[in-house]
Amino acid sequence: MALTQMALDSLDFDATVALATTVAPHVDILEIGTPCIKHNGIKLLETLRAKFPNNKILVDLKTADAGFYEAEPFYKAGADIVTVLGISDMGTIKGVIDAANKYGKKAQIDLINVADKAAVTKAAAAAGAHIIGVHTGLDQQAAGQTPFADLALVAALNLGVEISVAGGVKAATAKQVKDAGATIIVAGAAIYGAADPAAAAAEITAIVHA
Numbered sequence: 001m002a003l004t005q006m007a008l009d010s011l012d013f014d015a016t017v018a019l020a021t022t023v024a025p026h027v028d029i030l031e032i033g034t035p036c037i038k039h040n041g042i043k044l045l046e047t048l049r050a051k052f053p054n055n056k057i058l059v060d061l062k063t064a065d066a067g068f069y070e071a072e073p074f075y076k077a078g079a080d081i082v083t084v085l086g087i088s089d090m091g092t093i094k095g096v097i098d099a100a101n102k103y104g105k106k107a108q109i110d111l112i113n114v115a116d117k118a119a120v121t122k123a124a125a126a127a128g129a130h131i132i133g134v135h136t137g138l139d140q141q142a143a144g145q146t147p148f149a150d151l152a153l154v155a156a157l158n159l160g161v162e163i164s165v166a167g168g169v170k171a172a173t174a175k176q177v178k179d180a181g182a183t184i185i186v187a188g189a190a191i192y193g194a195a196d197p198a199a200a201a202a203e204i205t206a207i208v209h210a
């Protein structure tokens with residue numbers, strides 16, 4: 001079954017916990033977004049881990065170096081998934097995979113800004129990556145880009161790894177993303193920007209779980 005992931009992209013600690021409280025019953029995975037984890041640190045992960053035992057938690061570290069060293073404390077503190085940049089050295093990617101395996105968790109390789117996405121996906125899968133993250137970042141979205149072509153390319157490789165898709169996904173596009181091969185469908189702005197975030201999350205999850 002495909003899963004939904006909600007990206008918590010606020011910088012504010014209390015607002016993040018409050019939004020997670022609203023949304024957690026309606027999504028599978030809570031994501032602590034990159035600006036959020038940089039601003040608030042591992043204490044926020046510890047807080048969310050304690051409050052939401054029924055959700056998986058992804059920490060979007062987007063690690064670029066020192067993979068094992070940077071990722072290990074987050075797995076130890078309860079992260080289920082940690083991200084590493086696909087543009088990093090394979091030693092860095094392998095370090096995050098090794099840290100994930102040490103704790104029985106998952107490493108996600110983020111393809112943001114990767115030039116040869118097929119080559120990096122194949123190399124990461126061969127190195128034991130659990131999840132490939134097809135990702136059109138917020139700045140790329142502002143320039144009009146979408147993740148759909150990259151998703152088609154990665155899904156066509158048929159490597160047997162999980163595929164997460166992020167980049168402006170909303171209720172209107174969630175089915176398209178799932179049908180194209182995504183196993184984790186990420187939504188940030190479509191949920192936190194909605195008038196009723198709980199309802200928006202529930203709507204997307206109903207589509208993804210259908």
Ligand SMILES: O=C(CO)[C@H](O)[C@H](O)COP(=O)(O)O
Binds near residue numbers: 034060138141166188
């Ligand atoms: O990782 C991110 C930015 O780097 C976002 O959290 C991700 O793109 C999901 O948010 P949205 O649905 O608003 O694109």
